[in-house]
Amino acid sequence: MTMKFGLIGGGVMGEALLSRLIARGIYQSSEVIVSEPLSSRLDFLKQQYDVAVTTDNSEVFTQVKEVVFLAVKPQVFSAIAQELADIDILNKEHSPLIISILAGVPLSQLEAAFVQLPVIRAMPNTPATVGAGITAICSGAYTNAKHQQIAQRVFSAVGEVVEVSETLMDAVTGLSGSGPAYVALLVEALADGGVSAGLPRAIANQLALQTVLGTAKLLHETKMHPAELKDRVTSPGGTTIAGIAKLEQAGFRSALIEAVKAATERSQELGK
Ligand SMILES: NC(=O)C1=CN([C@@H]2O[C@H](COP(=O)(O)OP(=O)(O)OC[C@H]3O[C@@H](n4cnc5c(N)ncnc54)[C@H](O)[C@@H]3O)[C@@H](O)[C@H]2O)C=CC1
Ligand SMILES: O=C(O)[C@@H]1CCC=N1
Incomplete structure (x- = not known):
């Protein structure tokens, strides 16, 4: 054969x-x-x-x-x-x-x-x-x-x-190659937040997962810029901006940027 x-x-x-x-x-x-x-x-x-x-x-x-x-x-x-x-x-x-x-x-x-x-x-x-x-x-x-x-x-x-x-393969590895783990962490942490706010675990898991899946689908299908979607969700004086203020205070964006950079550097090291 x-x-x-x-x-x-x-x-x-x-x-x-x-x-x-x-x-x-x-x-x-x-x-x-x-x-x-x-x-x-x-x-x-x-x-x-x-x-x-x-x-x-x-x-x-x-x-x-x-x-x-x-x-x-x-x-x-x-x-x-x-x-x-x-x-x-x-x-x-x-x-x-x-x-x-x-x-x-x-x-x-x-x-x-x-x-x-x-x-x-x-x-x-x-x-x-x-x-x-x-x-x-x-x-x-x-x-x-x-x-x-x-x-x-x-x-x-x-x-x-x-x-x-x-020349871009290590950066790809840091972003999309390793990225599913970052997103999994995000889903887990969102669900933990829900549990902390009083939701039963199973419902919190379902809400967190579908929120990530649905948001990715929406961005993918409409080609909307992520910043525009963020603005659409964020009512003046509302709940979302209160949450975003906490994310910014905790360095959420910076943490993701640094994660991709660190994984890229590790990929470079593995090739040496
Ligand atoms: N897991 C991931 O998300 C991704 C992994 N990769 C790359 O894919 C490769 C494999 O990763 P995983 O599947 O996660 O690892 P894994 O550990 O699940 O699979 C590697 C397999 O190779 C076998 N193996 C060990 N020594 C061997 C040998 N001498 N000859 C033949 N087979 C041998 C192991 O028993 C194991 O089953 C890695 O180089 C990784 O960088 C790439 C993209 C994503
Ligand atoms: O963590 C790793 O080294 C492999 C490469 C990309 C995803 N997993």
Whole structure:
């Protein structure tokens, strides 16, 4: 059987992509092989998605013809690069496209490990799991239009796709890559505020989540500037301005700006 899609690292993001690619029919289960050292994860992925599995990364590189998708932690990359040194991928009839979603790891390091192979560096985010992700991609020196189309097809299956220059990938990681965690914190804190004001927990959770979801949908569908929406909610002498005054006093905007900057810097460090 010809394997078209190989996944190295069947964790959170690897599974998010895998599940949507199969559900959307971008790849058939029989065309996919996953490499993962944890046997519990391997058993689960095999049972859930009916894909071929292995604990040997070199099997993925030797069997796959279209895409090898790297979804391990950045800290594991050098060990994987070492393993590859022994495999003659270049002499395969069809060299696969390598797609890496590793935070911080630059194209220069990827291309040093995958000598003369087409490489695309990408940064998706966890809403990919439900098809509402956003992925930024940038292409290495050995890619062509076909490789870029393949990457577009893969990431379009899990949400929106933007192309950026590589110099912006760490900033993307700090904003949209890490951002779902900031938003989750926001939802949790809003619900806590509701509980503090006397709401039952279940109702507070529902109100907080739907407020974030609805606001994002409204901004997305109307293309309204966030400042305009804020002004529309804020009645003179009313409740919202009282709340906003507290947020400003606590440095809410500044905290988010600093969070994105710190995550960007951490992504830069991971690539060193
Ligand atoms: N979690 C997130 O929101 C996002 C993560 N990323 C990037 O995706 C990558 C994976 O992150 P997660 O899925 O969150 O991590 P994870 O820890 O859930 O998954 C990584 C998987 O790789 C496996 N693994 C470890 N060593 C391996 C090896 N030598 N060969 C093959 N597999 C190995 C682990 O057992 C694990 O299942 C990271 O590089 C991260 O920077 C990118 C965008 C968003
Ligand atoms: O926290 C991390 O390092 C990864 C990269 C983006 C989201 N999670």
